[in-house]
Amino acid sequence: MTGPAAAVRERDPGLQPERTRLAWRRTTLACTVVAVLAAKQAVHDEIGPAGLIAAALCLLVWLGFLRVAHHRIRTLGSAPRPAPMPARAALTATLCTIALAAFAVAIVV
Amino acid sequence: MTEFVRGLRLWFAPQRVREEGETPDYRFSLANERTFLAWIRTALALIGGGFAVDQFLPGLAWGVRAGMALGLLAAGVLCALRAVNHWVRCERAMRRGEDLPVTRFPTVLSVVVAVVAVVMVVVVLFGWEGGS
Numbered sequence: 077m078t079g080p081a082a083a084v085r086e087r088d089p090g091l092q093p094e095r096t097r098l099a100w101r102r103t104t105l106a107c108t109v110v111a112v113l114a115a116k117q118a119v120h121d122e123i124g125p126a127g128l129i130a131a132a133l134c135l136l137v138w139l140g141f142l143r144v145a146h147h148r149i150r151t152l153g154s155a156p157r158p159a160p161m162p163a164r165a166a167l168t169a170t171l172c173t174i175a176l177a178a179f180a181v182a183i184v185v
Numbered sequence: 186m187t188e189f190v191r192g193l194r195l196w197f198a199p200q201r202v203r204e205e206g207e208t209p210d211y212r213f214s215l216a217n218e219r220t221f222l223a224w225i226r227t228a229l230a231l232i233g234g235g236f237a238v239d240q241f242l243p244g245l246a247w248g249v250r251a252g253m254a255l256g257l258l259a260a261g262v263l264c265a266l267r268a269v270n271h272w273v274r275c276e277r278a279m280r281r282g283e284d285l286p287v288t289r290f291p292t293v294l295s296v297v298v299a300v301v302a303v304v305m306v307v308v309v310l311f312g313w314e315g316g317s
Contacts, residue, residue, distance in 0.1 A: 092215045099222040106229040113236040120240070160214035160276065161221075166269050169225055173265040177232045177258045184239050184254045 093152045100152075103169070104145045110176050111138035117183050134179065141172040193270075206280030217275045224268030227294075231261035260297070 111134050118130035144165050152158045235257035242250055267290055274286045 090212060092212045096215045096219050096222075099219045103222045103226050103229070106226045106233070110229050110233045110236065113233055113240065117236060117240055157211045158215070160208075160211070161218045163273065166221060166272055169222075170265045170269040173225055173228050173232065174262050176229070177235070177262045177265075180232060180235050180239070180258050181255065184235070184251050184258075 093156075093158055096158075097149050097152045100145045100149050104142060107138060107141045107172065107176075111135070114176055114179050114183075117180075130179070130183075134176070137172050137175045137179075141169060144168045144172075205277060206282065209279040213279055214276065217272060217279070220275075221268050221272040224264055224271070228261045228264035228268065231257050231264060235261065260294070264294070 115131045115134040118134060119127045148161060148165055235254045238250060238257060239254045242253075245253075271286070271288065271290075278285050
């Protein structure tokens with residue numbers, strides 16, 4: 077009987093971890109859309125070895141982002157007061173974004 | 186500029202952020218993280234726009250298309266770099282108990298987007314009719 081009450085008291089009324097988790101999910105979704113666009117573009121012109129390698133690189137970048145997001149979402153869910161985001165996670169997310177942009181530049185030019 | 190270089194060093198030695206000051210309320214850190222993620226989404230949207238311009242506007246001349254795509258992609262990269270830089274600076278300011286860093290970047294970005302939108306309206310109204 078005291079279990080749920082204690083859990084409710086511990087819960088942050090601002091739902092900060094939940095909101096942050098959802099922000100990670102939204103960002104993962106945005107990254108997925110861009111990665112799909114990139115992969116489509118890579119295979120669009122000709123399905124040769126170069127296109128397949130490019131698509132595989134897109135998949136790799138997307139998996140890298142997914143890994144960071146998954147780790148972070150798990151950390152946010154595990155503790156009532158989650159630790160701040162490690163700078164490595166921020167850097168990896170940024171690098172994945174820039175990698176997709178570099179990929180787009182390679183396709184356009 | 187030196188401030189920027191110091192911030193840059195913090196990117197690659199993240200543990201140094203932890204050594205300074207006190208750990209702020211976790212809610213502030215999470216809010217900072219969400220702001221970072223929102224900027225990353227903005228960057229991803231700009232990059233997606235770059236892909237879309239290249240992919241879905243085959244009627245444009247190559248130069249115009251490439252220029253628009255590269256502009257959007259450059260804006261996206263800038264946004265992503267700025268996101269991580271601003272996140273590090275905010276985190277450090279909170280640890281030291283300083284004021285949060287102020288920045289003109291959102292203003293610049295919104296002005297650029299507004300200008301591009303107005304140019305697009307003009308192009309749609311007059312340019313295509315004149316061209317075809």
